[in-house]
Structures are given as C-alpha cells and as structure tokens.
Amino acid sequence: MEDLAYKVMVGLEIHVQLCTRTKMFCGCALGFGEDANSRVCPVCLGMPGVLPVMNKEAVEYAVLAALALNCEIAEFTKWDRKSYYYPDLPKNYQISQYDLPLGANGFIEIASGSGQTKRIRITRAHLEEDAGKNLHTAGDFSQVDLNRTGTPLLEIVTEPDMSSAAEVRALAVELQRMVRYLGVSEADMQKGHMRFEPNINLVVTKDGAEYKTPIVEVKNLNSFRALERSVDFEIGRQLGEFAETGETMQMGNKSTRGWDDAKEVTVLQREKEEAHDYRYFPEPDLVPVELKGRWLKDVRAGLCELPLKKQMRFVSEYGLSEYDAGVLTAERSTAEFFDEAVKAGGDAKRVCNVLTQVGLKLANEKDCSIVELGIESEGVAQLCGMVEAGDISASASAQVFEQMAETGKKPDVLARELNLIQKSDAGELEAIVNKVLAENAQAVEDVAGGGKKSKKARGFLLGQVMQKTEGQANPKVVSEILDSKLG
Amino acid sequence: MPERIDREQVTKVAKLSRLELSEAEVAEFTGQLSAILDYVEKMNELDTTDIEPLAHCLPLSNVFREDSVKESLGTEKALANAPQRDGPFFKVPKILDESFGA
Numbered sequence: 001m002e003d004l005a006y007k008v009m010v011g012l013e014i015h016v017q018l019c020t021r022t023k024m025f026c027g028c029a030l031g032f033g034e035d036a037n038s039r040v041c042p043v044c045l046g047m048p049g050v051l052p053v054m055n056k057e058a059v060e061y062a063v064l065a066a067l068a069l070n071c072e073i074a075e076f077t078k079w080d081r082k083s084y085y086y087p088d089l090p091k092n093y094q095i096s097q098y099d100l101p102l103g104a105n106g107f108i109e110i111a112s113g114s115g116q117t118k119r120i121r122i123t124r125a126h127l128e129e130d131a132g133k134n135l136h137t138a139g140d141f142s143q144v145d146l147n148r149t150g151t152p153l154l155e156i157v158t159e160p161d162m163s164s165a166a167e168v169r170a171l172a173v174e175l176q177r178m179v180r181y182l183g184v185s186e187a188d189m190q191k192g193h194m195r196f197e198p199n200i201n202l203v204v205t206k207d208g209a210e211y212k213t214p215i216v217e218v219k220n221l222n223s224f225r226a227l228e229r230s231v232d233f234e235i236g237r238q239l240g241e242f243a244e245t246g247e248t249m250q251m252g253n254k255s256t257r258g259w260d261d262a263k264e265v266t267v268l269q270r271e272k273e274e275a276h277d278y279r280y281f282p283e284p285d286l287v288p289v290e291l292k293g294r295w296l297k298d299v300r301a302g303l304c305e306l307p308l309k310k311q312m313r314f315v316s317e318y319g320l321s322e323y324d325a326g327v328l329t330a331e332r333s334t335a336e337f338f339d340e341a342v343k344a345g346g347d348a349k350r351v352c353n354v355l356t357q358v359g360l361k362l363a364n365e366k367d368c369s370i371v372e373l374g375i376e377s378e379g380v381a382q383l384c385g386m387v388e389a390g391d392i393s394a395s396a397s398a399q400v401f402e403q404m405a406e407t408g409k410k411p412d413v414l415a416r417e418l419n420l421i422q423k424s425d426a427g428e429l430e431a432i433v434n435k436v437l438a439e440n441a442q443a444v445e446d447v448a449g450g451g452k453k454s455k456k457a458r459g460f461l462l463g464q465v466m467q468k469t470e471g472q473a474n475p476k477v478v479s480e481i482l483d484s485k486l487g
Numbered sequence: 488m489p490e491r492i493d494r495e496q497v498t499k500v501a502k503l504s505r506l507e508l509s510e511a512e513v514a515e516f517t518g519q520l521s522a523i524l525d526y527v528e529k530m531n532e533l534d535t536t537d538i539e540p541l542a543h544c545l546p547l548s549n550v551f552r553e554d555s556v557k558e559s560l561g562t563e564k565a566l567a568n569a570p571q572r573d574g575p576f577f578k579v580p581k582i583l584d585e586s587f588g589a
Contacts, residue, residue: 020554027557036575037565041557045565056551078542085505087579100542134582143576146565277503287547 004243005205008235010168010198011123011160013217014175015153016185017130017193018061023150024129025052025095025286032191036145044150046091051285058127058152059102059289061184064302065154066103066125068182075292077102079283087144088132096155098280101126102291108158108178109308110170115315115322117308120171121159128153154184160199165231168198169224177307181332189223196221200234201249204242212249213238217256218266230259233266310335318348327356333371334360337380346381347388354380358398362405373405383411390474396420422474426481429465429473433481436464447486458482491524492517 022029026043042050066073080098106122132149134142156175162168176194179185187193201215216234221227234257241247257266291299305313307329314325314335329335334355341351359370359380366373383404387397392415403414415421423429437444446457465478497517501508508516559565562575571578 022554022556027552027555028559029556035562037562037577038575039559040565041559045560053552054550055554057554059551076542076548083503086582087577134579135576136582138573138576140581141571141573142579142582143573144579145576279503282542284543286543287545287550288542290548 004239006239007203008163008165008200008231009160009203010162010165010200010231012156012158012162012168012171013197013199014156014158014172015130015195016065016156016175016179016187017191018058018152018154018184019186020055020057020061020152022055024055024058024127024152025150028150030151031147034147036143037147039147040149045146046089052095054286054289055152060299060302061182062102062125062127062152062154063291063296063299064182065156065179065184066106067300067303068178068306069103069106069108069122069125069156071103071106071122071125073291073296074100074102074104076100076288076290078288079286080280081283082128082278082280084131084278086131086134087142088134088146089129089149090146094129094131095283095286096128096280097126102289108171108174110167110174111308111311112167112170115312117312118161118167120161120167123157123159125154125156128155160201165228165235168231169228172196172224172227174308177330181304181307182302192222194222196227198227198231198234200231200238202235202238202242204239211242211246213242214247214249215254216266217254219256219258219269221259226259226261229264230266233264237266304332307332307335310339314338314348318342318352320348320352324352324356327360328352331369333369337371337377340377341380341384344378344381346384350384350387351380353394354384354397354401358401362402374408375401375404379404379411386411386415390422390424390476391415392420392422393475396422419470419472421472423469423472424474424477426477429469429477430481432465432468432473433478433485436461436468437485440464444486458486461486491521491528 020030023044026041028039028041028044031039043052063073077097077100079095081093082096082098084092084094101124103125104123106125107119108122109117109119112118130148130151130153132144132146134144136142158171162171172194176187176189179187185193197217197219198221199215199217202213204211204213216238218230218234221230247253256269256271258269259265260267311322311325311329314320314328315322318325320328328338338351338355341355342348355370359373359375363370363373380401383397383400386392386400387394391412392400396415396418399418400411400414400420403409403418404411407414409417440461443457443460447454447461461482462475462478465482466473466475494513494517497513497520498508501513501516566572566575566577569577
C-alpha cells in the first residue's frame, strides 16, 4: 500500500443519562439492577390515554450542562416525536427535540497536551427519553425490560473537529468530569450513563488532490477504551479501503458499524433502507418550554469553575505538575478541598502530596471521597505547616493525617500525643551529638579517613543520634551539627 | 386535478408504519389521503406573512412536575396484559436487526 497523507475528522454524538430521581415524563424512580419491569407505569409503558408531564429538574440539568458547553440557550424550545419501532419503547415513538433544541452553537475545551487546549464546537444539545432494554440471550425470542424506558438523556452532538482517537477520548473524559462537576449526571460508564457514537472519515491527499472517504458511524460504544480503539481501527480500515477502491464520500454512502469488543474490529451493520426515516412531528401532548428571565438566571447560578480550567489554574497558580493537577481535579469536592487547604495557608505542593499520597489512598480504602474523611481543610493546612517548620517529618505527617480522619483531633494535638514532634533545638541536639562522637572514636576516625568508609561511618553516627533521641531528632538539624563537627 | 399522493408513497408510508396493505387498500388509501391533502391545501389560501409559526395549539408553556417519586406498577401488574411473558420480561419475537438504539 502506498503511503497516503491524510487528516482524520471525527464528530461525536454523546448520550448522557441525567441523575434525576425520576423519569423524564413520569414519576417512576430511576434505578439500576432492579427487578425487570418493576419501575414502570402506564406512561412509560405507552398505555393509551396517558399524558406525559415534564420533569422540571431534568430540564434544569440539561440547561445547566448546555450552559457549561457554552451553548446558546433557546428562549423557546419544544418537543417532537421521532418514530421508533422496537419494543423497548412501546409507544412507537421517542419524545425528543428536533428543530428547536434547548442548546446550540456551543463549544468545549479539551486538553491537547503541554498546557494547550483545543476547542471542539458543539452543534446542539437536546433532551430526550431513553429506550428500555431488549435482551436476546434467552432463546428464539427476545426479552424486554422497560425499567430504563423514559429515563432523561441529554444528547450532545459535536462538529467533526476532533482529529485523532486520543482527542476523541479526551473529549469524552472531559465531558464526564464536567457533568459530574455540575452534578447533572453520575456519568458511571459501568451503568451505561454515557454512550458514544463517533462519526469518522478521512481527508486523503493523493497526487495533490484531496479526497474525503465515506463517513462511518460507530454505534453504541459505552467505554472510553472501545471509543478510542474503534476510532483508531476505522482510521486504518478507511485508509486501506480508499487505497483499494478509491471510493469517496457521497450522498447516501454513509454507513453504520458496530464494535466487536472481543475481536477489536468494527463490523458493518445492515440497516433497513428506511431506518433513518424518523418522520419527526411536533409532540401534541407536551407544551413548549420557555427558558428566560429569572428561571434561566437561577439555573445559570449552578455553574462552577469547570474542571479543565481548574486543572490549568492549579498548574499556573500553584505550580503543580499537569499530572498532579489532573488527579486533584478528577472530582470537584477533592479539587475544592485542595483549594481551601492552600488558601488556609498550606504550601500547595505539600498539600498536594498529602492529599494525593495519603488522602486519596485512605479515601480509597474507606470507599469514600477525601471530603468524606471528616478532615477540615484548615487542619490539612496546619499539618503541612508543621512539616514545613520541621516540627514533624514528612513520613510522620501520613500517620497524623490518618489519625485526624480517625479521631477528628487537630494535627498539633495528635503529633504530641503520638510523640512525633521532632527535636529541632540545636543546643539540645549538640549535646547529644557530642556524646555520640565521644563514644564512637573509631567511626569519627573513619569519617576523617575519607572514601566509601567515611560515608558509611557518617551514616552510623547519624543513626546513633537518632537512636539516642528515640527517633525524635530532626535529621536535618542533626546532619548540620554533624557537618560542623566533622568538617 | 392530479393525485397529491401516489401509490408508491402510500406503500412507503405503510412500510414505515409496519402496515401490510392489500392492493385494493393501497388504491383506496391513495384516494383518501389525496382527498385529505386537498382539504388541508385550503390553508394555503391564507396569507401567513408575519405570522409566527405555532408550536402548540394551547397558549401554555412550562408545565412541569417536581422530581418526586411516585409508586410504579410493579412487575406483575405491568405484565398483566402482556400477550406473552418470560419470567419478569415481556416476551417478543426475536429482534434480528440490531441497529436500533434511542
């Protein structure tokens, strides 16, 4: 195969499940893993004569997410019916939004390496209801569970602005972090709270001319890994196919493929010719939504500093590494706790170390978040200050931190109780050093003799001082005294 | 006056609606649907310049409910009228086309 120059173009369609208590148009509780068909009512079962009623919270969550995605919010938005013929949505249409989505023309920033960001345009964001689940494993028939039917979904559509599988993944991860910060979705991949459908094609340059390959949509991906790998696979596959057939993008030659997770390949899905004939029409059972004035202002008040911005601020303002800033901003509560501890006087890098090395580990063990450990951010700042001042060692700070979570006591109280306060008084330590030197004449001689032996002897003397103080001497101070004595 | 809708369109709409029509029915509905469209066509006589499109026939907006849980039917009641069931599931003919997804 000849080497062809090419650019990758990927747009994403993302479905995000909102974390309301109840469904979009009825009062059935949302859940996961309940008995099949236990969370259903006449509305979501599509019984004749029922009427849907909008869940206000779902609309507010969707608008908040659309605002965070920098969308223009429609003052007037409405519902439409989209024809649908599978048994997991028994009323034979999905309530969605067609021509007047609640959000449009936005953008999201994603990290593109070395502190840079890239802007991906958002075409639209709209609300709709989810379908239930069809299961095909039981035999020569299908089983239908309608518990999920009617769950509020936010559908987000991007422009084809991503130019690699890594960028597609970055957007997905950023969006997950964003909706969690906003509190509009748990975005739990294991529970199918985020589903992705990338649209992929290439612009190939051959003999000085550009050719676009036919667009492929990969359906229903529910992990970051499958998303990234399927895009990578498609890039290779489309390049090979173009080299072989030379087929280019035309009206009507877009195709749909599924992802085979075991074989790690995309597989062509045969679709009925009329599959995309959705025959949208206005939903007569629901009145429009007007988003303006006081209500919109109230929803807007739910915005917060978004994760990527926070992460970049932690790097520029506090001098953290990109990696550490990423770890701290993975969850909003942790990021805010860190910020508070630094504002309370803690050294940023030390607070970061305590939280990432001790706090997150402890939180992990207890299966909770850092804030749920019950430690005050001021306490962490104080603890870091004690390490900074040499009152306790960095390793002792881990023990104190754990006890702070355990007892709720202040770090200085705990350090005393646990006998972790270091002796830093030079006068007191000098007397001990003198004693050790007097008792170990051979070692002193070895130090003076230089070479490998000297280093070892010096370590021995330091060890003796630590032993005499029962480990409570500040090693830095002892080392300085030894230096001055031994030259 | 020419028919507003032809046999081909009726057949297509029937297919989309998962309806099986006989030849006689296709002919009958082609006539009926054309008559309906003729009737609606009268609306085009109105001058609609400067008239806002209507999204809904009621002069209402923002009719909401609070996000509070109401008791669901439960599996037994939900399945009571199902033509076929398999344990707690509705039982339906095997779905072969996998390209669905809301």
